[in-house]
Amino acid sequence: NAGVTQTPKFQVLKTGQSMTLQCAQDMNHEYMSWYRQDPGMGLRLIHYSVGAGITDQGEVPNGYNVSRSTTEDFPLRLLSAAPSQTSVYFCASSRGQHNSPLHFGNGTRLTVT
């Protein structure tokens, strides 16, 4: 059971570079989301999607773009990386019902210098 797979595990970028964090799930979940984890801040929601073709903003969406062309994939794009985006990023998915627990990937640790 792969569950939620995130790639890469680690990434170092220079300020201004762009990159895409990949997320794929094989559980046929409708709901997918991206969180970032920073010391003392917990997990903060960046963007989420309730199904293919539908995305919406979370608590901290600035500097990030998402798209959802398939049920399985939900990539997160940084168009022009900034040091403030240094963080650990987690992708998560669920069946989407209100009381469905989220299943998380193992994270991508991103450093922007």
Next chain:
Amino acid sequence: DQQVKQNSPSLSVQEGRISILNCDYTNSMFDYFLWYKKYPAEGPTFLISISSIKDKNEDGRFTVFLNKSAKHLSLHIVPSQPGDSAVYFCAASEELKGGATNKLIFGTGTLLAVQP
């Protein structure tokens, strides 16, 4: 403005004793609460949940208590084991129109250390 707060960054308990992790929330529209456990270099994993229509939910060594009037929930682990050492996050959600999403708001986490 933190809607979900965990005011204790860390907690240390002896093996076999009870661990009590606390969480407060401000949004009275939250109606479903969850606890997640996170080990280093791994993603959070779901532990236990409770609906706002209940005041207690138990699963083995783990029990979650909800006090709606105080907007407070707690996770009790009895007996605590060294393998329970991890960061624990509480999370809350509000049922939106159609119930089609579970946008979770997380607290800042509490690092639990269970000493052998």
